[in-house]
Amino acid sequence: MTRLDGRRGRASTPCEPHGDTARSESSPHPIVLMAALLFAVAVSFAPAQQPAIAPAPVPGPVGLSVGNEARSALLRAERWLRRNDPGPGAEQPAPVPPDAAPCDAAGIARLLPLLQGLPLADPPGGPGENRYEACLRLAHALAECGAPTVFLPDGTSIPWRNALLHELAASQHPDDRGGGWWSTLPEPDPDDTLRSTRAATAALLYLLGAP
Numbered sequence: 155m156t157r158l159d160g161r162r163g164r165a166s167t168p169c170e171p172h173g174d175t176a177r178s179e180s181s182p183h184p185i186v187l188m189a190a191l192l193f194a195v196a197v198s199f200a201p202a203q204q205p206a207i208a209p210a211p212v213p214g215p216v217g218l219s220v221g222n223e224a225r226s227a228l229l230r231a232e233r234w235l236r237r238n239d240p241g242p243g244a245e246q247p248a249p250v251p252p253d254a255a256p257c258d259a260a261g262i263a264r265l266l267p268l269l270q271g272l273p274l275a276d277p278p279g280g281p282g283e284n285r286y287e288a289c290l291r292l293a294h295a296l297a298e299c300g301a302p303t304v305f306l307p308d309g310t311s312i313p314w315r316n317a318l319l320h321e322l323a324a325s326q327h328p329d330d331r332g333g334g335w336w337s338t339l340p341e342p343d344p345d346d347t348l349r350s351t352r353a354a355t356a357a358l359l360y361l362l363g364a365p
Contacts, residue, residue, distance in 0.1 A: 220316045220323075224358055227323040230334030231355040237333065239348060262299070265292040266306060269317040271325070284346075285338045286322075286353035293318060293357050319361050322354050 261278050268274065268289055277283040278291065296304065296314050304314045326334040327342075336350040337343070 220319050221362065223323045224319040224362060227326045227334055228355065228358045228362065230326065230328055230332065231336075231351055231358065233331075234329065234333030234335050235351060235355060237331070238335075239352070262292070262295050262304075263307075265295070266304065268292055268321060269304070269312060269314055270306070271321050284349055284353055286336055286350045286357065289318060289322060290353050290357040290360065293361050297360075315361055319358070322358055322361075326354070 264276050264278055265274065265288055268285070269292075274283075274285070274288060277288050279288065293315075302313060302315070303311050305311055322336075326336055328334045335342075335347050336354040337347045338350055339346050
């Protein structure tokens with residue numbers, strides 16, 4: 155059915171919206187506008203959401219890391235000795251025996267610089283004492299005393315076993331054949347290298363195996 159739209163002077167059909175109806179359908183309802191405004195205000199005052207950050211992994215104990223480092227050094231040393239050690243019948247000094255370790259406080263104090271990688275001013279074995287024989291001597295002495303930590307002259311408390319293991323591993327010289335050796339001289343000497351490597355290896359074996 156067709157009727158005449160008097161306002162526009164034209165015919166219209168029932169399906170065709172009048173002008174007011176078209177405007178109302180194309181514009182949002184005031185309630186909708188108010189709801190959108192309130193939502194925008196609420197969002198503007200809401201605290202910003204922080205991005206989720208995964209926590210860092212918990213590091214393993216220091217002793218575990220130092221122990222792995224020392225075991226690697228021991229494997230390199232044993233590999234080097236298999237190629238270079240002439241055997242027990244050779245004219246080479248043996249590592250210092252355990253019973254030679256000073257267990258008195260004064261003797262231990264003279265060896266404590268080894269825990270910091272420092273030179274010994276007054277080694278208990280005399281001026282010619284090999285540094286790595288002194289490390290073995292200190293390991294036995296501190297193990298006999300039974301304390302897991304010692305106090306350095308400056309008052310710092312230090313876990314001596316980890317410190318000595320780290321010093322031995324850090325001072326090793328790896329070679330290009332997968333071995334490792336120690337020396338107390340700026341220019342390595344075969345006798346000093348063998349003596350130092352024997353003593354350092356014995357110290358590592360003792361420290362890694364001692365309770």
